[in-house]
Amino acid sequence: MKLIIAIVKPFKLDAVREALTAAGVDGMTASEAKGFGRQKGQTEIYRGAEYEVNFLPKVRLEIVLDDDKVEAACEAIRSAANSEKIGDGKIFVLSVEEAIRIRTGETGAAAI
Amino acid sequence: MKLIIAIVKPFKLDAVREALTAAGVDGMTASEAKGFGRQKGQTEIYRGAEYEVNFLPKVRLEIVLDDDKVEAACEAIRSAANSEKIGDGKIFVLSVEEAIRIRTGETGAAAI
Amino acid sequence: MKLIIAIVKPFKLDAVREALTAAGVDGMTASEAKGFGRQKGQTEIYRGAEYEVNFLPKVRLEIVLDDDKVEAACEAIRSAANSEKIGDGKIFVLSVEEAIRIRTGETGAAAI
Amino acid sequence: MFMNKLKNFGLIAGLTVMASPAMAEVPGETAFIFNTLLFLIMGAFVMWMAAGFAMLESGMVRSKNVATICVKNVALFAIAGILYYVVGYNLMYSGVDAGFIGEFSMWSPDDSAYLGETPDFGEGDTYAAGSDWFFQMVFVATAASIVSGTLAERIKLWPFLGFVALLTAIIYPIQGSWTWGGGWLSEMGFADFAGSTIVHSVGGWAALTGALILGARSGRYTAAGTPVAMPGSSMPLATLGTFILWLGWFGFNGGSQLALGSAENAIAISQIFINTNLAAAGGVVAAMIASQMVYKKVDLTLALNGAIGGLVSITAEPLAPTGGLAILIGAVGGLLIVFSVTVLDRFKIDDVVGAIPAHLVCGIWGTLAVVLSNGEASLVTQLIGIASVGAFVVVTSSIGWLVLKAVVGIRASEEEELLGLDKSELGIEAYPEFSRS
Amino acid sequence: MFMNKLKNFGLIAGLTVMASPAMAEVPGETAFIFNTLLFLIMGAFVMWMAAGFAMLESGMVRSKNVATICVKNVALFAIAGILYYVVGYNLMYSGVDAGFIGEFSMWSPDDSAYLGETPDFGEGDTYAAGSDWFFQMVFVATAASIVSGTLAERIKLWPFLGFVALLTAIIYPIQGSWTWGGGWLSEMGFADFAGSTIVHSVGGWAALTGALILGARSGRYTAAGTPVAMPGSSMPLATLGTFILWLGWFGFNGGSQLALGSAENAIAISQIFINTNLAAAGGVVAAMIASQMVYKKVDLTLALNGAIGGLVSITAEPLAPTGGLAILIGAVGGLLIVFSVTVLDRFKIDDVVGAIPAHLVCGIWGTLAVVLSNGEASLVTQLIGIASVGAFVVVTSSIGWLVLKAVVGIRASEEEELLGLDKSELGIEAYPEFSRS
Amino acid sequence: MFMNKLKNFGLIAGLTVMASPAMAEVPGETAFIFNTLLFLIMGAFVMWMAAGFAMLESGMVRSKNVATICVKNVALFAIAGILYYVVGYNLMYSGVDAGFIGEFSMWSPDDSAYLGETPDFGEGDTYAAGSDWFFQMVFVATAASIVSGTLAERIKLWPFLGFVALLTAIIYPIQGSWTWGGGWLSEMGFADFAGSTIVHSVGGWAALTGALILGARSGRYTAAGTPVAMPGSSMPLATLGTFILWLGWFGFNGGSQLALGSAENAIAISQIFINTNLAAAGGVVAAMIASQMVYKKVDLTLALNGAIGGLVSITAEPLAPTGGLAILIGAVGGLLIVFSVTVLDRFKIDDVVGAIPAHLVCGIWGTLAVVLSNGEASLVTQLIGIASVGAFVVVTSSIGWLVLKAVVGIRASEEEELLGLDKSELGIEAYPEFSRS
């Protein structure tokens, strides 16, 4: 099993979720995040004082899935989240050793 | 060392924390998340327009711990978070290569 | 590639970001978190009822980077986040199998 | 109407004067306009209290129940207005005749005496019928608002509104008729200037009865009975609500002088404004000091409740006390808040916003405190008034709650409660955004 | 001025009286003060509605556009005040003479008749010129506030303020002159007591025109035309805004009686307060029931819109109906809200806060409903009034919007919209904190 | 009392009239009621400003300090009321006799002249003593509110309240006695109609002194002295607060006419309402344009400060200017805001909400601007008034702050500051929820 961590722009969340569902992914967990990268934040002015907004709003998705679905899922995320603008985000893949469904106690592939 | 990522229902947070403490886990990090899975969100109506609430509120827990505590911890989470209702959540286990306590610089098992 | 997860005190975020940039890290993702550990929360009183604030506010940073930058990055985080007070936080290092830049499709080291 | 209140007219800030011929200086029609204006403006201030309750309660419930408490507050104000028009007012004020109840009929204004060729403006004590209706209506809405705060986070929407209908159409008007409608309590000399008992305790008793029948929020008390704190979602909204109530109370108490058409009345209303403000101030300071001493920290929500407790405490007699006494009366109210919050918890009575301490406990205290400054009031009569109104409201409310419970159910399921009423009942969240950006 | 309105003076709550000699009982100067006071206090209440619109709109837009809607609301109130002073008032009230337009000149007060050795206070119908200006000014601001809500989340700041300038300096005053300024519509007998058409529909037409020219928010309708819900960021702020508007409306309608210097006026204003309140209540209850029946859930935002719809509906004639009729008129308004929200969506007209249903649809309904209680009003004249004002505002607003669009552009780019106007236009976020701790 | 103000009575909107026999048309008792009513209603509006400051400050501090700022605002209003009763009023108004200070004694009302067989209502300039007390009390609370905003996020709760006690019981009343109490400044002809200097600058000087002694929030300026932005937590609450203040200001300035019992007064108050509104509008527009030009973006918080700056600027003379001049006076205030915010930062004076620019800088400007329209005012006298009040408040406040600093400490530790005062001082969070669902 793998864990995909995808950082995407917030307004792309629905598109990514739909693409993933289409790619056969049934579950995922999202959270709010702020990202720092090549896409630079603006310099804002508040009451005459400049300040750098270094971190930009992103959504962070976690998807645990079978090894054989990883490629399709990454492709789904990539095509749905891509706006060809800087800051579109990243996909990271990590290895997962075990998964458990709390309700049933099922483990492994059955749990996800 | 392992990293346990547990996705649970928000109102189970306190019970899970207590169960983990009882199982000898001394530290953990929680964050807000929204989950998509078998538990389907409701269809809501706002000003006459239907909309799917696809993501349901969850709490995401991260616990780094020694290999030998993983089983007990998973069991603690499972029994505390289980309400036998769909959407109770998931436990994922990943391998951790290193841990460092910022304050002291301790590493490995001593750091957690 | 590695994934560094760093849990730090919120007011240290800017210092850590600067230290990481100085250490040659170009991207990172931050999210809000609450931590439970040795640093104990206060007992608060609300309308005469005591309650334990078990979880304290933290910021959670994720940084994916090349293996050879891990040490420098950990050191940067450690020195910037250290206030020598309990609760300063943790650094965890995990192994990452793949990274993809959504915008370009670049993978591996080129993606981060 | 208002016979009991009219008795107070001669009493100015602790100094009794004879009706003087100089009163005739204000022409009848001018006095009529002043009196009417008083009702309208002060009534508008009291109407504004509906927003105060809505904000206070929005700030003191958890986010998952905020939209529901908003809808309840808007709806109860609407229902109270309609029902007080259709049945409540006449039940309270029409043909009570020293008795126990008025008439079941729809209110309509009759201002014919003040129009036409030879209008008769009486002794300067007349006003447009509609202005009086408006002023009375906003009072009944206040009583209903009190209930919503206590029962928040677990009562279902429509049954709650059903109870509001009963309270505003029947329960409140009937007991109101006993005193302000010129019924038996007014004959006995029961003194409750602006409604510590008649408005605030009535809301408080109905809330208490509801809280007992409904039970506490799940998780509010541990198995061992220890209270579990459930902090409210927004302290600035709670603060805003309190300031709104404070402002509205000038209308509540000031307008209850019922006339502005003479210097005496203007002087009386000025004294009422001062005492209202000082009692609130006393309540805040006392609650802050008490919470600092007992809990070693100032509890903002107790300070806010302290303001309301002080205001309720002075409401039964905001005219006769000196400013100094008003501070003390309010301060006792503030102390009562801090201690009765704990007492309620001991009995596992779950009052989300602290309405029972503020409106019921301080309402009783305020009604008793009348004897400190109003020489015409007797402690025994005050106790009879408190007890009879309390008994009536407890009995009728219990019937109402139990019937609603049996017929439609009043309590959200535990699952709905955990999810929050906003999602389970309204399908709308108060703060719905996933990500704020 | 206000000739049409003055005609209503003799009509008290459905009962016509003859001018009686007793009216003379209120001395001229006293009546002058009462009338002035009415304008000032009721005007202050209406001014407060600016905060109501700001809060309602802040609660109904998404967080990323909240700071922008705040700045728009503060700025439009400022601009409306200045321009109504510099040009609007005289364009509306000076030298209209049964015609189509007043004078282009700056307003200045002339109270010389009421000062000096031999002041002349008329028949008790005089007031300080400035108090009237103040009362009229807050009305024009209301019309401008309506526009900001509909067009939120996508219109650029400065072009929006440019339109506000046009609306408050030119469009509103010219059509206002036709009726309240004593122009041709008032000659025809068009009856619009406090402005269902003249204020609310005017704002509504301008908003509708803007919404059509501006287009919907991106993502608001799917390719298939299905509306996509975009829930507002804060239900308690939306609720607060509605309560503020409800309170302010007592001033809006009550002050439109334009005089308080006699018992008749005081009685009339009392009736207006009652009807205003009952219509709002009817709107809330009807909208709640309708949304429960149609959608199986109570929609808080429709209940809030229902209150406003009820208020707008009674505004054209808040005096003549009985309370019962006022409830009905308001309830129809509440129903119209629930249904027209859906109709607008069918035409992909994106109205963020529901201002078009509340102010335009109910404004039309209210103007027609005048004939239900006011015997002097004719349905045909009402229709002529509605249509002519509508046509004028649609044409002039269209010109305004199109010129602005051509010259400076009115719409934020899609990217700016996605980012939120707060970041793209103001560089400030409404809730900027990364972590709240 | 109010001798200086009474001088203004004859001056109506820039046109001096002779006391005319027609004034006698309003009977003495009727005028008495009007005057009293003016104080009560306008006083209630000013009381509402306490909520405005609370909301403005809640919106402009970071979440971790919001509950604390709420408790401070409620508590300071309570304390100001009690102390102004116990000592402040008489220190300001009793036996000043062209001197420097009144009497140390508790206030109590004396209305005996207006009651009894032969009441004496003077020349129509009398009012209930209590109504005047109420109106004066809400002013002192305003001065105290100003201080809390500047010093937010770092001052400890109880020491702050200690300073409030000193300010409201001693400092404010003594300097107030010099002008409004009929003391030496009023003898000199110092003109400050509603308190640009006497209320706003006093609060501003006390805030400035406190800011200097307390120091900036940690992290507010870099080592190099560059200011670091610390955006406030909620722009809609800040906007709400500003609208509340704007509304309250009609009471602040309008009530300061001190009488409503004649046509002249009614006309004067109307002019005051207009000028108050136009100055605020001018302040908003000027601040918006200035911030657009200097920073290329509109800064909402500067626009809000601009409204307040405009309001403060017109407060010293809201009656004499024409509307056009009022716009200009307010606009200069708005510009002063934008620039003095930067100047304060240059000196590392950390003013969280911008109270010093709005209340002190614009207070000085407004006091000087009196000479633009009030022919009786002299620039030299105005400068003397500004300087003497400023010097007195700076010295006495410094003593107060330094004693508090030495005895109990006034500043939260750096750790407490980082954690936020809500957690360290109150143990309660303004928005405490971990997860909103």
Ligand SMILES: Nc1ncnc2c1ncn2[C@@H]1O[C@H](COP(=O)(O)OP(=O)(O)O)[C@@H](O)[C@H]1O
């Ligand atoms: N090394 C990294 N580790 C973790 N997250 C990263 C890293 N680099 C970028 N990100 C995340 O991806 C987002 C987009 O990256 P950015 O460099 O701005 O643009 P792009 O993805 O187009 O190259 C960042 O805002 C951040 O959240």
Ligand SMILES: Nc1ncnc2c1ncn2[C@@H]1O[C@H](COP(=O)(O)OP(=O)(O)O)[C@@H](O)[C@H]1O
């Ligand atoms: N493959 C997955 N990857 C990541 N998170 C998941 C995955 N599947 C489910 N989750 C998380 O677990 C939660 C519960 O899953 P769900 O399928 O609804 O119910 P259950 O756990 O009872 O099977 C989801 O809301 C989501 O947060």
Ligand SMILES: Nc1ncnc2c1ncn2[C@@H]1O[C@H](COP(=O)(O)OP(=O)(O)O)[C@@H](O)[C@H]1O
């Ligand atoms: N085993 C763990 N797994 C995950 N997070 C942890 C763990 N232990 C501590 N943390 C995180 O690190 C934070 C700091 O830890 P704590 O024990 O309080 O102090 P210190 O880091 O100084 O030892 C915690 O608040 C929590 O967020």
